[in-house]
Amino acid sequence: MSEVSISDYLLTHLERGGTVPMNRQLYGLLRDGILGGAILPGLRVPPSRALAADLGVSRNTVTYAYDQLIAEGYLEARTGDGTYVADTEPDMARLPAALTGDAATADGGAGSLLSGRGERLLSGTGASSAQWGAFMPGIPDITRFPNEVWSKLQARHWRRIAPGLLTYGDGAGYLPLREAIASHLRTARSVNCTAEQVIVTSGTHQSIQLASTLLGEMGDTAWVEDPCYWGTRNVIRSSGLAPLPLPVDEEGMQLPEEALRTPPRFIFVTPSHQYPLGPVMSLARRRLLLEYAARHKVWVVEDDYDSEFRYSGPPLASLQGLDSNERVIYLGTFSKTLFPGLRIGFMVVPSALAPRFARANAELFRDGQSFLHAVLADFMNEGHFSSHVRKMRQLYAERLACLQAAIRHELGDIATISGGDAGLHLALGLPTGTNDVAISQAAKVRGILTRPLSAYYAEPTSARPGLMLGYAAVSTESIPPLFAELAQEIRGQLCHLDTRA
Ligand SMILES: Cc1ncc(COP(=O)(O)O)c(C=O)c1O
Structure with missing residues (x-):
């Protein structure tokens, strides 16, 4: 030209x-x-x-x-x-020949732009785009959050904000918040810890990633419960660990002889309220697990996500509090007690590891949000946290009872209920062969959100059909009519089952 x-x-x-x-x-x-x-x-x-x-x-x-x-x-x-x-044409002669075929796509599959690791991560995704509405499991009643109290505390900080609250964090989190968390955990969860052992993160996913990266090598085995929280399985898989699913019974994760013969690097458990089915890990199994972990230098990761809400009997002590060999990494979150969008969680690690976890957190994630930590610390220290949890516990207990009654009324003996002693959800068990995915999809069309229980299993052969139902964020009055609608879908599916039989 x-x-x-x-x-x-x-x-x-x-x-x-x-x-x-x-x-x-x-x-x-x-x-x-x-x-x-x-x-x-x-x-x-x-x-x-x-x-x-x-x-x-x-x-x-x-x-x-x-x-x-x-x-x-x-x-x-x-x-x-x-x-x-200007002459900026790349000199093609200097580039080695392009790889072709399968090698060019690494192990991400033909035509994929992602790595194999990326593909594996996305092959089992669980995060739903719909997060608010009956009966989305795991969501607290956000509308009851004391906004006014929070905004007053926030305004107090912003009026004369300390520069230190607006810079990068130090990796461990704002010290007064770590102190408040440690104090809460000691009294409410019998966790054996000081503030120095607490690392504030942006939630359980980040805590799992830190533990997996710092304590595991690529390819190490991690035992996970089957069924388990999809997030746990996905984060550890994408961190390069190999999850080995172990079945769950009424005493929590089973520890079969065969598995015990080959110690893993990690054991991920939800001992206070197994997710999603709900059993509490028995004391005998807790002791066996801790003894085994100490003997074989296994890390036990305890995800204590929702046990502030316990409706029958006194709160259960954590597994960490029973451990005298510093093999437990304890994880907690404010997603259930306050609101999930807050994105604040925490981990309690053995004292010797704490400074290194803090450094790694700063290196990997460049932590911050200290202003938010400061507000939360005040919220806890001035008694608002415990008062909110107390109120919500009462409210959720009422909603749980209402949902249990609606289930019995609508489905009688057809369905079983498990996991209703604690937390924000229960698992509704349905007869073998029920297509829970189809029910969940049909319910979504009616605007009712549920998750199919079978999707939480790694082993398709052991998957039990059912629905995960969250009740905490559904007003008590609307539970019976909404469940009646859902029950209609369930009965419709069960008819298909009968006609096929
Ligand atoms: C078993 C389990 N652990 C932890 C969490 C919370 O994770 P986060 O702290 O990242 O919100 C959930 C959320 O549903 C969960 O089900």
């Missing part, structure tokens, strides 16, 4: 009266022409005055575009000799 034809090219492509200013259009057209090969390296571009006249634009418009292209390396100005298209 010559100088003349550059003017022609621009004249035909400029859009007069459009929304993009002329100088940006000119810049974009020249850049695209150079990158696309229509305007070749070494070509002299028309002087700005001449081009401005040809295009009927101001000279400033042209110099803006030229200056920008010179600054980005597309054009070069030669003193006393005009402006030229």
Whole structure:
């Protein structure tokens, strides 16, 4: 293309009266022409005055575009000799031949842009785009959160905000919050800890990732409950660990002889309220697990996600509190007690590991949000946290009883209920062969959110059908009519089952 034809090219492509200013259009057209090969390296571009006249634009418009292209390396100005298209064509001869076929796509599968690890992560995703509505499991009643108290505490900090609260964090979290968490855990959960052992994270997923990365090697085995929380399985898998699912019974994760013969690096458990089925790990099994972990140097990761809400009997002590060999990494979250969007969780690690976890947290995630930590620390220290949890416990107990009654009323003996002693959800067991995925999809069309229980199992052969039902965020009055609608879908599916039998 010559100088003349550059003017022609621009004249035909400029859009007069459009929304993009002329100088940006000119810049974009020249850049695209150079990158696309229509305007070749070494070509002299028309002087700005001449081009401005040809295009009927101001000279400033042209110099803006030229200056920008010179600054980005597309054009070069030669003193006393005009402006030229720079030679930025990559020298292909210097590049090794491109890989072809399967090797080019690594193990991400033919045509995939993702790595094999990325593909594996996304093959079992569980996060739902719908997060609010009856009967979404695991969601507290966000509408009851004491916004006014929180905003007063927040305003108090922002009025004279300490600069330290607006910089990066130190990896461990704001000390007064760690102190408040440690004090709460000692009294409410019998966790054996000091504030120095508490690392504040942005939730359980991040805590699991930190533990997996710092304490495990790629390919190490991690025992997980089957069924288990999809998030646990996905995070540890994407961290390079190999999950080995072990079945769950009424005493929690089973520890079969065969598995015990080959100690893993990690054991991930939810001993206070097994997720999703609900049993509490028996004392005998807790002791066996801890003894085994101590003997074989296994890390036990205790996910204590919702045990502030216990409806029958006194709160259960944590597994960590029973451990005298520092093999337990304890995980907690404010997602259930306050609200999930807060994204604050915490881990309690053995004292010797705490400074290194803090450093790694800063290195990997560049932590911060200290202003939010400060508000939460005040919220806890001034008694609002325990008072909110107390109120919510009462409210959720009422809603749980209402849902249990609705289930009995609508489905009688057809369905079983498990996991209703604690937390924010229960698991509704349905007869073998029921298509729980179809029920969940049909219910969603009616605006009712549930999760199919079978989706939580790693082993399809042991998957039991059912529905995960959250009740905490559903008003007591609306539980019976909404469950009646859901029961209609369930009965419809059960009819298919009967006709097939
Ligand atoms: C078993 C379990 N652990 C932890 C969490 C919470 O994770 P986070 O703290 O990342 O919100 C959930 C949320 O549903 C869960 O079901």
